[in-house]
Amino acid sequence: MRLVHRSGRSNAPSTPLASDVDVARSTLEQGRGLMFRRSIPDDYALVFPFDAPDTQWLHMLFVPFAIDALWLVDGEVQKAKRLAPFVGLGRGRADTVVELPAGAADEVAVGDEVRLVE
Incomplete structure (x- = not known):
């Protein structure tokens, strides 16, 4: 299973x-x-x-x-936020939330599509 991103600003793959x-x-x-983990791999979600x-x-x-955290509704990004270690807090409307290593979602913007694929 993979997590993929498609920009809402273009018809890019x-x-x-x-x-x-x-x-x-x-x-x-x-x-x-992710509590009690010391780290996560760069390609992890x-x-x-x-x-x-x-x-x-x-x-x-x-x-x-x-x-990096993403809040999605029907695969569309509603909010993206970087959360700081130990003290970070975030909220958003979503039917799916995704947690990624910091920097992994730098190119993801509100309105983009993020989906799980086999």
């Missing part, structure tokens, strides 16, 4: 954001997120799917490295 993807489906997996769009919060408690 999709480009990979991550090739090492975990999906946090259970409440326990979603609650733990943690994806949080939810049943319907709603306000989704992220915190960086016990996460010692910065991340």
Whole structure:
């Protein structure tokens, strides 16, 4: 499974954001997120799917490295934010939230498409 990005500003082909993807489906997996990890690989993504769009919060408690976070509705980026280690906090409306290494989503903008593909 891969996570791919397509810019909403052009008809460019999709480009990979991550090739090492975990999906946090259970409440326990979603609650733990990236807590207690020392690092994540450059091509890694943690994806949080939810049943319907709603306000989704992220915190960086016990996460010692910065991340890029994306809030998606039907694959369209609603918000993108860099979260600082330990103290970062973010919220946005989403049916899917994606966590990536800091810098991985530098080219991703609101309105772009981000999807999981096999």
